[in-house]
Amino acid sequence: xxxxxxxxxxxxTRHDGSIMWWSSGSASRISATGDVFNFxxxxxxxxxxxxxxxxxxSSSFQGKLGIGTPTPQAWLDxxxxxxxxxxxAVLSRLSEGNTNNGGTxxxxxxxxxxxxATTSNLxxxxxxxxxxxxxxxxxxSVNFLRGQGRNGGxxxxxxxxxxxxxxxxxxxxxxxxxxxPDAKLTVSGTIHSSAVLVDQNVPTxxxxxxxxxxxxxxxxxxxYIDKNHHLPEIPSAAEVAKDGINLGEMNTKLLKKxxxxxxxxxxxxxxxxxxxxKLQSQQSQMAAMKRNNxxxxxxxxxxxxQIKSNN
Numbered sequence: 001x002x003x004x005x006x007x008x009x010x011x012x013t014r015h016d017g018s019i020m021w022w023s024s025g026s027a028s029r030i031s032a033t034g035d036v037f038n039f040x041x042x043x044x045x046x047x048x049x050x051x052x053x054x055x056x057x058s059s060s061f062q063g064k065l066g067i068g069t070p071t072p073q074a075w076l077d078x079x080x081x082x083x084x085x086x087x088x089a090v091l092s093r094l095s096e097g098n099t100n101n102g103g104t105x106x107x108x109x110x111x112x113x114x115x116x117a118t119t120s121n122l123x124x125x126x127x128x129x130x131x132x133x134x135x136x137x138x139x140x141s142v143n144f145l146r147g148q149g150r151n152g153g154x155x156x157x158x159x160x161x162x163x164x165x166x167x168x169x170x171x172x173x174x175x176x177x178x179x180x181p182d183a184k185l186t187v188s189g190t191i192h193s194s195a196v197l198v199d200q201n202v203p204t205x206x207x208x209x210x211x212x213x214x215x216x217x218x219x220x221x222x223x224y225i226d227k228n229h230h231l232p233e234i235p236s237a238a239e240v241a242k243d244g245i246n247l248g249e250m251n252t253k254l255l256k257k258x259x260x261x262x263x264x265x266x267x268x269x270x271x272x273x274x275x276x277x278k279l280q281s282q283q284s285q286m287a288a289m290k291r292n293n294x295x296x297x298x299x300x301x302x303x304x305x306q307i308k309s310n311n
Contacts, residue, residue, distance in 0.1 A: 084112035096135070104134050122148050124179075131162075138162045198248040205256035208263065215263055231257060 031038045066072030069079025082088050086109065093105040111126040123145060131141040139162055145154045147170050156179075157166040167175045175181030177188030207213060216224075221232065230236045233253055235243075 082110035084110070086110050091130075103136060106130070106132050122146065123152070123154060127153075196247075198251070200248055200252065202249075202252060205252060205259060208256060208259040215260060218264060233257075 028040070031040075064072040064074065065076050067076075067078045069077055072079070078088055087107050088110050090105045090107040093103060096104050107130075109129045109131055111128065125146045126143050127146050129141045129143045131138045133139075139160065141158045141162055143156045143158065143164075145156060147153045152170045154170050155168045156164050159165050164179065165176070167179050167181070169175070169181060173181040173184055173186065175186045175188075178186055180186075208215070216232070224232050228236070234257070235245075
């Protein structure tokens with residue numbers, strides 16, 4: 001280490017303008033080189049803390065930086081307790097709209113996460129939010145909700161007028177258009193997709209084609225429909241309205257009904273062919289009878305004609 005002026009040491013070598021305080025193996029130093037200003041604290045020959053600033057350029061700080069706290073717990077620790085709704089950090093700012101209140105920026109806000117006597121739903125209490133402010137108005141944000149307890153946090157996503165559009169609950173359930181998803185994905189609205197892949201927990205009902213399968217007769221199916229007003233094994237309209245439809249399960253049941261219907265059609269086709277063979281046999285018999293009758297009638301006419309000739 002060297003400097004123009006050294007306090008506490010006999011050494012001193014010109015070093016582009018600097019001042020150093022030296023004591024028992026440690027030192028503080030202020031120096032300037034061109035447009036760069038440096039302030040550093042040294043232990044032996046190693047800088048423990050360095051603050052560097054360049055005119056029109058960047059600044060750097062070596063070590064943990066605490067703002068509002070003398071004991072930073074991270075590389076950057078803003079230790080002052082914020083009031084609800086305070087903007088604690090701005091991550092990026094645009095020039096547009098800066099004359100209107102808070103301007104246009106992406107920032108972090110702190111909120112009051114402590115419930116009050118009037119709080120009815122702890123799951124909606126917000127602790128922090130990453131907010132996009134446009135001309136002083138928050139129009140979208142990612143919100144961190146405290147939930148029901150220390151481990152019950154959730155995340156909500158707001159758009160448009162900063163109204164909630166999606167939420168991820170503490171248990172991993174995702175809700176789109178709803179704050180209370182009751183499944184891994186709950187959507188309140190229409191889903192538009194080019195394809196849907198459903199993993200089946202049960203095999204496809206190809207067992208319907210086994211010889212041992214007990215296929216109900218059409219008479220039995222008609223009796224069931226007359227009594228229940230829906231197909232066997234298919235939920236009724238009231239059940240669907242109450243519980244919805246499990247797509248994977250319903251597709252399996254519908255496939256089973258299609259396979260059963262195919263068996264009915266095969267059986268009916270067999271019966272129709274048998275009836276056609278029977279009808280063809282009857283038609284052949286009738287044609288033979290007609291030929292016999294025609295021959296007899298012709299023979300009878302000849303006999304009658306001969307009798308008339310003899311008289």
